[in-house]
Structure formats: structure tokens, C-alpha cells
Amino acid sequence: MARMRPNDDYPKASIAYLFTITDRKPQAFALLERLVQTDPEVGMHWFNLGFLQEEKGMFEEACASFSKAVELRPDIDRAWYGLGLVLIRLQRFDEAIKALKQNTKLQPMSPYGWYQLARVHMDRQEPDEARKIIRHLKGFEPKVAAQLERETGISVSLAN
Template structure:
């Protein structure tokens, strides 16, 4: 890209950012549309446009935009994660699983994709696979309570109270409210510090 093209591209990007900061999503969408007319297939513009469509509550258009994005840029894990997220929201669990799996293949460090995959696998009742996915999530994001919470719930549902208890103890160290919630929901009591 030549210098003048880079400047034009940056101008579009910053105009869209300004519109978003002002809460003017429709105006930002128009900027991304103009950006794509000048820079067809630009990954940033395509991803941003898809995101804004989702923010505007236009799920069919957002989904179509995300599908076009992964078709144009199939090697980017984050794009597959976002597609999976939208599919999961539409309760297309099989589609979401495929998208999350692709995201984890392309970007094994993408903790959110492992979490999304874990949730989908829980819905399907494939708990062994869900445990594996959630363990990957918690390894990548050890201080986030979400993966730990789901992991403890799976162990409790599988009648593995000692595994759930270990997780509750772990959460007591940095997320005591989540640990207390798990104790209430699972009926698995854990003494503080023990």
C-alpha cells in the first residue's frame, strides 16, 4: 500500500472510531461501507462492519458479514471466534462448535474460543470434551472466574464433588463471591482455607 493509500485508509479508520466514540454506530457503519468500496476485502473494515451490525441489533446482516469475513480471511482465529459467538447466540450450536474449533486450531492461545467451545460441548452433553476445553481456557486465563465456574459446574453435574471442591477452593483465593455462588448452587460446601 502506498503512502497516500495508507493515509486514506487511516482517515477512514479514525473517522469510524470517532463516530463510535460519539455513539453514532449508523454513521460508523457508513464509514466502513465507504472504506470497503475504496479498499475491497480489507479485513479491518470487514470485521468492524460486522461488529457494528451486531451492535445495531441486525443479527442476520452481522452473521452474513462474519461469514464473508471468514471466507475472505480464513486463517484468522479471532474472526472464527466472532462467527462462533454469533452462531451460539442464534442457538446454532453445531455451527458454533465448528467455528470455535476452527478458532482454536488457528489460534490455540485464544482463551475465549476455548471457553465458547466448552459451553457448546456442555450443551451437547459431551462433558469429557467440555472439561478439556475449559481446562485450556483456565490455563490461558487463570484469573478469570468464568472458565473455572463452568468447570466446577461440570464436575458437580458428573457427581465429582472433590474436583468441584478443588476449584471452589481455588476461586476462594481470588473470586470469593463466585466460590460462594458455586457452593450455593452445587450444595458442595468448602471450608475457608481448607
């Protein structure tokens, strides 16, 4: 397909994805780096590159890639989540909270962003904020809420 459509990024992005899922990540990484250079206005290219950068421990670079992804495509909830995670790793908690809140706004029923948001609030010594999140999670993800209760020592009932 890439030979038939040499100027189309879709086949290259598909190949990068196949490299990623078949554990050929160096090839995926190189291809994604080329894609963001040749077509820097595609948010998904930046997201995919950020994902691999995060996995390699390249947190500053991943932060820049995820930031570019959400600048271009603010609807990519996973890019907001990835941005939140790398900001946590970089101990930039204020920014992480903003990114994770945007993730939870886009994916309100996914527990992952909520979980990380509660953890950041605990790291910032804000147990009341974590408590609110645990209470919220109890309404649709009681197992995740219970895990947070165990990890934080905060016990929450739906009544209080």
C-alpha cells in the same frame, strides 16, 4: 473504509462488530459467513461467527467455528470458553473439560471458566473436583465461590 480497501478484511470485520453491537445480527452473521469463506485462516473471524451461532442455538455449527478459531489461534481464551459452553450444551463433557481447562490456563484470574468447569464436574458426579475449584476460587473470587457453594451444596473452607 471498505470502499477504500476492498481486499482488506479489517473493515469488514469492524462492520460485522458494529452490526453485532447495534443489534443487527442477521447482517453481522451474513458478513462473518462471507469473511470465513474469503479468509478462512483468520481465527477471530471464526470466533466471532461461533459467538453468533451459539447465540442462535446453532451449537454444532458454533462448536465447529470455535474449534477452527482455537486451531488457528490457540491464544483466544474466549474461543476456548465459547467452545466449552457449546460442548456443555451438546453434553460432550469430556471435551468441555479440556476446553475449559485451556480457557482457565489462558485466563487464570477470570472466574467464568472456573465456574463452568466446576459445574461440569458436578454434572459428571465429580464433587471432589468441583470442591478443588471452589477452594481455588475462594482465593480470588469469593463471591463466585459462594455462589457455587450454594448451587452445589458443597461447603469449602480455605483451611481444608
